[in-house]
Amino acid sequence: MRDYLSLAMRNLRHRPKRSWLTIIGILIGMAAVVALVSLGQGFQQAIDREFEGFGYNVVWIMGGGSLHYSWTSTFELDLNSVQKIDGVATAGAMLWKTPYVKTEKKEGFLPVYGLEPSLMRDFSGYYAPKAGTILKGGETRTAILGSDVAEDLGLSVGDRLIIERPEYEFTIVGILKERADPDFNDSIYVPLSVLQEIIGETEKFSFVLIKTKDGYDVKSVADRIEKQLKDERGKDDLNVQTMEELRDLMGNIIGIAQAFLGGIAAIALLVGSIGVMNTMYMAVLERTHEIGVMKAIGARRRDILTLFLLESGFMGLVGGFLGTLLGLGIGIGTMLLVRALTKEARFLEAAISVELIMSALVLSFVLGAVSGWLPARNAAKLPPVEALRYE
Amino acid sequence: MIKLENVRKVYPMGDTLVQALRGLTLEIRKGEFVAVMGPSGSGKSTLLHLLGCLDLPSDGKILLQDVDVSRLAEDHLAQVRGMQIGFVFQTFHLIPTLSALENVELPLLFQRVPRAQRRVRAQELLQKVGMADRMHHKPAQLSGGERQRVAIARALAADPEIILADEPTGNLDSASGKAVLELLSQLHREGKTIILVTHNPEAAEYADRIVRLRDGQLWDGGA
Numbered sequence: 094m095r096d097y098l099s100l101a102m103r104n105l106r107h108r109p110k111r112s113w114l115t116i117i118g119i120l121i122g123m124a125a126v127v128a129l130v131s132l133g134q135g136f137q138q139a140i141d142r143e144f145e146g147f148g149y150n151v152v153w154i155m156g157g158g159s160l161h162y163s164w165t166s167t168f169e170l171d172l173n174s175v176q177k178i179d180g181v182a183t184a185g186a187m188l189w190k191t192p193y194v195k196t197e198k199k200e201g202f203l204p205v206y207g208l209e210p211s212l213m214r215d216f217s218g219y220y221a222p223k224a225g226t227i228l229k230g231g232e233t234r235t236a237i238l239g240s241d242v243a244e245d246l247g248l249s250v251g252d253r254l255i256i257e258r259p260e261y262e263f264t265i266v267g268i269l270k271e272r273a274d275p276d277f278n279d280s281i282y283v284p285l286s287v288l289q290e291i292i293g294e295t296e297k298f299s300f301v302l303i304k305t306k307d308g309y310d311v312k313s314v315a316d317r318i319e320k321q322l323k324d325e326r327g328k329d330d331l332n333v334q335t336m337e338e339l340r341d342l343m344g345n346i347i348g349i350a351q352a353f354l355g356g357i358a359a360i361a362l363l364v365g366s367i368g369v370m371n372t373m374y375m376a377v378l379e380r381t382h383e384i385g386v387m388k389a390i391g392a393r394r395r396d397i398l399t400l401f402l403l404e405s406g407f408m409g410l411v412g413g414f415l416g417t418l419l420g421l422g423i424g425i426g427t428m429l430l431v432r433a434l435t436k437e438a439r440f441l442e443a444a445i446s447v448e449l450i451m452s453a454l455v456l457s458f459v460l461g462a463v464s465g466w467l468p469a470r471n472a473a474k475l476p477p478v479e480a481l482r483y484e
Numbered sequence: 485m486i487k488l489e490n491v492r493k494v495y496p497m498g499d500t501l502v503q504a505l506r507g508l509t510l511e512i513r514k515g516e517f518v519a520v521m522g523p524s525g526s527g528k529s530t531l532l533h534l535l536g537c538l539d540l541p542s543d544g545k546i547l548l549q550d551v552d553v554s555r556l557a558e559d560h561l562a563q564v565r566g567m568q569i570g571f572v573f574q575t576f577h578l579i580p581t582l583s584a585l586e587n588v589e590l591p592l593l594f595q596r597v598p599r600a601q602r603r604v605r606a607q608e609l610l611q612k613v614g615m616a617d618r619m620h621h622k623p624a625q626l627s628g629g630e631r632q633r634v635a636i637a638r639a640l641a642a643d644p645e646i647i648l649a650d651e652p653t654g655n656l657d658s659a660s661g662k663a664v665l666e667l668l669s670q671l672h673r674e675g676k677t678i679i680l681v682t683h684n685p686e687a688a689e690y691a692d693r694i695v696r697l698r699d700g701q702l703w704d705g706g707a
Contacts, residue, residue: 096593100582107581386577389538390591390638391566393559477538481577 097396101403104376112408115372119412119457120419122362127420127453129358132427133351134449135442137344139273144340146219146272147302151336152315154301159319162332164189167297170322170331175303178321180314182306185212186298188288194281195255196246203242204280205256207288213237215304220282225250225267233287236263240271241278256283261291273439311335365412366464373405373468384472385480394473401469402462409461410454417453421445485514485677486535486646491544491554493530493700504530506700507544512679514645517672519691520681527700528681529650535679536569536648537561549645566594570639572668574651576631578623584610584634585619591641609637613667629660636667646677653687665690 105112154175156166167188175184188207194200210230213220220227220237228237238248243265248254252265263283271278289295305314312335319333334342377384384397424443431441493505505527512518522528533539534546537553538561546554553564570591571577578587588606597605610619613633623631632652639647649668653661669690672678680691688694696703 096599103581382577383579386579387590387594388562389536389565389571389577391562391594391642393562393594395559396594478533481538 097399098403098407101400101407104380104400104404105407108376111372111375115368116408116412116415118365118368119362119409119461120365120416122358122365123413123416123453123457124419124423125358125361126355127417127449128423128427128443129351129354130449131421131424131443131445132441133347133355134444134446135424135428136440137347138444139440139442140340140343140347143272143274144336147216147336148218148304149336149340150305150307150309150311152303152305152311152318153332153334153336153339154303154318154322155332155334156299156330157332158329159323159332162334164299167294167299168331169296170298170301171325172301174321174325175301175318178314178317180305180309180317182304183211183215184301184303185209185215186285187212187300187302188285188292188294188297189299190288190292192288192291193257195257195260196248196252199246204276205288206280206282207285208282209285212302213282216302219272221270222267223270225265227267227269228282228284232266232284234261234263235266235284237267237269237282238265239269239278239280239282241275242281243268254281256281256288256291259291261287271439275439278439311337362460366409366460369405369408369461369464370468372408373401373465374471376404377401377468377472380472381475381480381483384475385477385483388475388477389481398469398473401472402465405465405469406458406462409464410458412461413454413457416457417450420453421450485516485549486510486512487545487547488534489545489547491534491541491546493527493534493539494542504700505534505541508697508701510695510702512677514677515672515675516693517669517678517691518680519688519694520679520697521683521685521688521694522697522703525699526697528697530700531697532648532650532679532681535646536571537564562594566591567642568644568646570642570644570647572632572635572639572647572649572652574654576623576628576635576655578631578635578638580623583620583622584615584626584637587623587634588619588637588641591638595642605641606637609640610634612640613637627660628656629663632656632660632664633667636664636671640671644676646679647671649678649680651682651684652680653682653684661687 155162156168157163172184172186175181186209191202191204194203208228210228210232213227214229217227223240236254248265250265250268253262254265255262289297303318305311315333315335322331323329387397421443428441428443488508488510491505491508495502495504520528520531534541541554544554545552548564548568553561579590582590585606588609589602592602592605607619610616613636615630615633615637618626618630626634652664656664665687668678668680680687682688
């Protein structure tokens with residue numbers, strides 16, 4: 094096999110320009126595929142990490158209805174009755190608003206979450222402080238900042254800010270560690286009741302987060318909650334979803350985008366493969382006489398087939414290897430570039446895995462060999478006399 | 485050694501069928517040096533292709549060391565070519581990308597002979613044909629006579645019983661041609677069966693026996 098490989102390499106080196114052009118065809122296709130898969134996987138991983146931060150034993154309640162949800166609508170809900178549903182461990186509410194916020198240097202409309210203080214404790218894996226502390230319960234005029242908003246406003250622990258209107262002054266007691274979700278980092282977190290008071294929407298929530306008890310099936314708890322809420326309220330104005338359903342929803346959207354972009358990349362790869370096939374057909378035609386000679390001195394069909402398949406497979410492999418390097422480069426480059434331009438793109442990351450690299454290499458060799466298959470079979474089947482006569 | 489019994493070969497050419505061999509019967513003994521002569525179109529090349537197992541007859545039998553090769557499948561034929569027959573062509577037919585040494589090694593590669601063994605054998609053979617000092621040259625860097633000597637070394641690589649030479653001096657000047665014929669003679673003395681297809685009466689003189697073909701049949705030369 095080593096000898097066949099060295100023969101194949103020699104033939105490739107014998108026509109370097111054509112070999113490289115063919116390799117570039119595969120390279121471009123493979124780079125596109127690898128870059129997209131790498132970014133797609135990275136994106137998926139970043140999203141998975143966000144959801145894992147919350148944990149999957151969580152049920153969300155939002156406004157809207159069973160068939161759609163609304164981020165912005167608010168609703169009233171008796172948390173005590175939810176808490177009594179079988180399987181519910183804790184229930185905490187949030188209100189999301191964009192009031193006018195003033196600090197010493199800057200002011201403007203900013204996203205503010207009013208949180209039931211217990212919520213940060215219940216989800217301490219998600220709300221982790223970078224400086225200071227999280228809301229512990231019992232506070233009123235304390236605020237926690239997302240890392241980006243803290244940086245933008247130039248605020249740190251101990252500073253003050255004002256939320257209007259009327260003016261309520263808060264002391265900043267903590268700054269959260271950044272997460273991939275840009276909304277998380279851009280928001281200000283204050284106790285729920287104070288925000289309700291400022292906005293004038295007491296008893297109103299944007300979201301309710303429920304942790305289920307260990308040993309309970311999250312989905313069936315969610316179903317029970319949904320049913321009970323419908324019965325109690327006599328209308329379908331709430332959307333109840335498990336964390337897993339939310340993740341799958343996101344995953345589906347990403348999946349569709351990935352399939353679309355992947356399809357385009359696959360076309361590039363297909364064009365590259367056709368390039369290999371074309372080059373190999375030309376090689377067989379040019380070397381018809383040589384094939385005749387090899388057959389005359391004892392080459393079997395399998396020998397000829399092997400030689401040509403190694404040639405095309407090797408072109409595929411080199412193209413795939415360089416394409417993988419380029420693709421990872423593009424992935425990482427895109428990530429660094431976009432992150433340098435905006436803070437909002439922490440979800441954009443290039444995943445580099447051994448599996449990705451290995452499967453790219455195997456795929457490229459296989460593509461090369463498969464594209465070379467028909468030309469190589471033609472070569473192997475040439476009748477020796479005719480091949481010898483061909484000049 | 486080699487027996488042809490009533491061998492026919494018909495080629496389709498356009499709409500007509502060309503009868504290249506019309507019932508040829510011929511026997512070549514082991515260790516013989518036979519020259520095959522005849523004008524163009526007499527069926528010389530067809531005969532050589534059939535003897536070399538490069539092609540199959542339309543009818544009749546070809547026995548090679550008592551094996552009927554006229555019905556063998558392609559891969560068996562390849563095996564016979566690889567082990568029992570050495571070809572020497574008019575235009576040498578060396579692989580241009582390989583050095584002289586590698587060209588001589590090539591038949592052994594197809595016989596799955598290990599690399600080190602191949603190399604030693606090829607070096608010995610190049611020494612034998614007087615090409616030891618040029619074995620790392622590519623065919624393009626060699627003269628016609630030198631290329632033909634490399635081709636003879638290649639034909640000998642797998643130590644075949646039979647050497648088939650198709651106008652081996654046709655593209656050479658007379659001195660190189662003579663050297664090649666001397667070399668074939670020497671192989672004959674060493675016990676190889678040599679079949680030489682040629683136009684050239686001087687070349688044919690090296691043979692024990694001359695077989696003349698005309699219109700696809702044996703011809704006694706009008707004698």
